[in-house]
Amino acid sequence: MVDRRSLLAIASVLGLCAFRPTRRAYARPALAAESLADVPLELGGDWGRSLPGSARLVILRMRAVCLYGVRLLSDRQPGRLRVDNHTSGLPHIWLHDDQPTTAWIVVDIGERDWCKLAYQFGHELGHVLCNSWMRSASPSPPSQWLEEAMVEAFSIRGLGLLAASWEKAPPFAGDNAFAVSIRQYRQDLVTKYTSPDRDMAAWFRANRAALETGQRGTEGVAVLNILPVLEGEPGCVEDLGAVNRWPERTHVGAEDYLTKWQKSCAEIGASGKLPARLRERLGLA
Numbered sequence: 001m002v003d004r005r006s007l008l009a010i011a012s013v014l015g016l017c018a019f020r021p022t023r024r025a026y027a028r029p030a031l032a033a034e035s036l037a038d039v040p041l042e043l044g045g046d047w048g049r050s051l052p053g054s055a056r057l058v059i060l061r062m063r064a065v066c067l068y069g070v071r072l073l074s075d076r077q078p079g080r081l082r083v084d085n086h087t088s089g090l091p092h093i094w095l096h097d098d099q100p101t102t103a104w105i106v107v108d109i110g111e112r113d114w115c116k117l118a119y120q121f122g123h124e125l126g127h128v129l130c131n132s133w134m135r136s137a138s139p140s141p142p143s144q145w146l147e148e149a150m151v152e153a154f155s156i157r158g159l160g161l162l163a164a165s166w167e168k169a170p171p172f173a174g175d176n177a178f179a180v181s182i183r184q185y186r187q188d189l190v191t192k193y194t195s196p197d198r199d200m201a202a203w204f205r206a207n208r209a210a211l212e213t214g215q216r217g218t219e220g221v222a223v224l225n226i227l228p229v230l231e232g233e234p235g236c237v238e239d240l241g242a243v244n245r246w247p248e249r250t251h252v253g254a255e256d257y258l259t260k261w262q263k264s265c266a267e268i269g270a271s272g273k274l275p276a277r278l279r280e281r282l283g284l285a
Contacts, residue, residue: 045084065161074241078103103133115185126151142212149222159186193220201283239274
């Protein structure tokens with residue numbers, strides 16, 4: 001179990017010691033005394049020869065860099081994070097009935113595959129930031145693709161921040177050079193999503209039917225359009241905390257989804273810039 005003192009020690013190594021999570025005026029969930037940036041973390045599952053203590057350091061560092069300087073405004077943050085490694089299957093959020101205040105992330109990594117761990121954890125952490133960790137958070141078309149694109153961009157953004165942090169102060173002594181591997185892993189993801197399609201609105205019109213029926217593998221243009229927005233404006237990262245705070249969640253079309261998201265941003269004090277940018281880029285203005 002990692003307590004608040006341990007996490008702050010890691011943050012100080014990163015040069016983040018001046019940062020403190022923003023306190024809120026509204027009521028938090030019963031067991032969530034802190035924010036997503038510093039709730040307790042536990043590891044479970046089968047880590048094989050990837051020592052859980054080492055995996056914990058990578059996870060904590062990825063969480064720290066992804067959320068540094070970001071106001072965590074959601075009123076639906078978990079009280080605890082759990083990360084399990086499974087030896088098969090896709091990474092996902094386990095939507096469970098027990099431990100209702102725990103956000104439960106499942107990853108699937110090989111021995112000491114820290115790049116994949118950081119990437120998979122970052123993607124699922126993005127879902128938690130988007131309030132998609134509770135038992136009622138079952139994903140569904142027609143707008144599930146948009147959340148997937150946003151959290152993928154969130155994780156790729158995090159890998160860039162992780163590489164810079166690792167190069168300056170690696171979690172493992174003398175391991176500064178591993179930052180090169182992190183940057184290459186990130187670039188490989190960007191290359192995978194690179195497409196001749198540059199106009200997001202035209203791409204959306206051409207692919208909307210496939211996207212809204214849940215076909216995966218077509219959202220690369222959206223990922224690479226969202227990534228520079230998240231990298232350029234921390235306020236747009238904060239907007240992710242307003243996602244899915246309405247009963248229908250992703251069960252509505254893109255126009256309605258963006259309208260509900262902008263209203264949710266106003267309710268929690270987020271900027272609303274990201275849904276506005278996406279409305280414009282998707283040609284839905």
